Amino acid sequence: MNKEEVRQLLNNQSSKLFDDIVNSRVLGANNHIRMIGEIMLLTAEDESENGKSVLYKVREIARFFMETRGQQSRAIYNAICYYIKGLDDLENAGEREIRERIATRINAYGAEAAKDMDTLISYGVHIAENLDTIMIFDYSSTVDRFVAELGRKRTIYIPESRALDGGRPFVKTAVEAGHEVHFIPDTTMLVALKKCQAAFMGAETVYPDGTVFNTVGSDILAILCRQIGIPLYVLTPMIKVDTRPVYGYNRLSPMPFDYGPRLAGAWDTEAKERVDFRGIKLLEIAPEYIRSLITEKGIIPSSAFFHEAMEYARFLEEV
Template structure:
């Protein structure tokens, strides 16, 4: 593995703002540019499995690619990598059509964090409804909501960015909530960016639909989820006697709070 390859791989490993679908897309693009470097691809798979095993979509992708690599057929490897993006876009179309068919009347939604699935679905929605308004929470501490807002603004979307704490003021005003997912547990519960459960509870209280939009790659065999604390300095880089800073990125949303999980 040369320095350029190592740097590009490290950039993916240190990505704390992209959703899992976008991370998989970045991995696939890295492998496409190194399609003839099978030793690099195999070593990268080992490293990615060790560091990103908490992402169901990443695990699903790496598992499929590993099976193809074992066949030692360069053409099959090329075909898999080159067709991946097209298949992903087709999956987003399927999700959109299922959602839009019964919810065409929706003119405003609220969402959280930065999800490629949500991004692609909202682009398709705008093609059908140019008046769609999207409310996005900033999604602290990494502010992924700002990233999604910028991307959607490039497509002329009507965006309102709010603080996470303002969600209770905005849920009553919108027609529904859309979120992506990092993992779907076997019991139907969803793992997503912290703040998603608060949004689900607010939707329940205000009788608003709460939709989870995700590809089948997010479904896992896991039956439970353990909350993991991450680097507290990302929230507040300050130390003092008696102070504990807790930073949690992901949480579990119970299936009973979800209107429907819509997938390809």
């Protein structure tokens, strides 16, 4: 099913969540995992649908997001797999059992993810304990919570990340947490970074070799950090590990994106038609640019990540 066909399966409340994801009105893989779970829960709770219809719709929702967002964010793919595990056993089950089983899986994932996130954030706060000035780049719900829980006042530089408007969502949290906030053009990152003691960003996907897949501009920040000797930390739950490259699968390709609406929204139609605004949305950051990955398993140097990644992948197969 394409985007419009899947949208037609949803009620009004679910449709809004669906639109927020596919139109990038809400950013962050963790947010999208939660919202996809909510869409499935709302579908399972819809009393106008019978059990067979609920199963069909949940499967189609899962398939759509696994083939779209899930192809560029392994966390989303892994979480959806967790949500729908066991659905094939419900073909002959009663309506109540179908609804309850779906709700149980989604709620169980949420409880485990919340516990893991608490641990991850505690490690991040610990590593930033003696840092007074930091930079955070491109929206990540994990980094956003890290900023909220830093405790004492810090000076925080937030590049605007103009391509995807990924800096602005950080500002509200940082201000409300009482930090001194500098919201700057992303083209001035180098000047600001020289005032910082460390930089932090999130991740869409992480490979066992420590490679991080994240939004455009992350590579620029990584190169700048290495050039001037500033540590770059990536905050990421282990659910974002993608082990497929270990077994010979193709690595993720850069995610295409049309920047026309963002860069030329006010242009006249004739001018826009003569310019190509196609680019990419996500890209790789090599492990040598990253000081450590901050996860629920600990603060792990990128060079030492392989063992933890493979152990976690085996754990996922069991749950």
